[in-house]
Amino acid sequence: MAEFTPDKERIAATIDNYKRVKAQVAEAAIKAGRSENDVRLMCVTKTVEPAYINPVLDLGADLIGENRVQEYLAKREALHLDGVERHLIGHLQTNKVRQIVGEVDMIESVDSLKLATEIAKQSAKRDIVSDVLVEVNVGKEESKSGIYIDGLEELLYQISELENIRVRGLMTIPPICDENEVRQYFAVLRQAFADIRSKKIEHIDMQILSMGMSGDYEAAVLEGSNIVRVGSAIFGARKYF
Secondary structure, three states: OOOOOOOHHHHHHHHHHHHHHHHHHHHHHHHOOOOHHHOEEEEEOOOOOHHHHHHHHHOOOOEEEEOOHHHHHHHHHHOOOOOOEEEEOOOOOHHHHHHHOOOOOEEEEEOOHHHHHHHHHHHHHOOOOEEEEEEEOOOOOOOOOOEOHHHHHHHHHHHHOOOOEEEEEEEEOOOOOOHHHHHHHHHHHHHHHHHHHHHOOOOEEEEEEEOOOOOOHHHHHHOOOOEEEEOHHHHOOOOOO
16 A cells, blocks of 8 residues: 655645634624634534544644544544544444544534433443534434434423433534525524523533534624634545545
8 A cells, every 4th residue: 555645735725724724713703792712613624534633623623523424433543633623523423433432522413312322321331421512404304314303302401300410501514505594594403402501401501502614614603603614614524435
């Protein structure tokens, strides 16, 4: 196998992209009447080699998101992860739960009682409490995972009865649409977030609203997101092998 040689131009572009996106997120927060520190920028590292991730981490990026269990576990030893929070943001199969529980700081893609129960079970084995977000399918798209919003509250009450798992908030991936439409989807989830928070459900600690990706993160911030998940706008188009 040929030795991997990082592309210096891509590294430079990645650094510039990160600085630009971080500034735009801060600007959107201020525009929304919030502090720039109210919104965290997650660097989504799916299919990105450590040689391109580490320069961003060295600049101060403190939150990364990976989509696949195997990919994260394979490359984490090569990453500069001191002081960096790690989230799993992709769809998680129940048979992969035991591999990832305790290896990341948060699982953002809980969309069923079955998955939550398995996370709780594997967390109990490790004597830890796993922080998770519940993924909401705001557009009711059959091609996407996530609980529909009309079933959200029931699922949260069910999860609240489990031990060793704590819901910290909500996550969504809206349909591809124009800015006005996408803001409406974000607003729906923001309202659900606020409604659930007001109910003070046990073990449901509504602190995180993870909305917005490379194409719509500014709109998400304007609608209340406090984590935006940005990959291609920082690292460039994904390369699949």
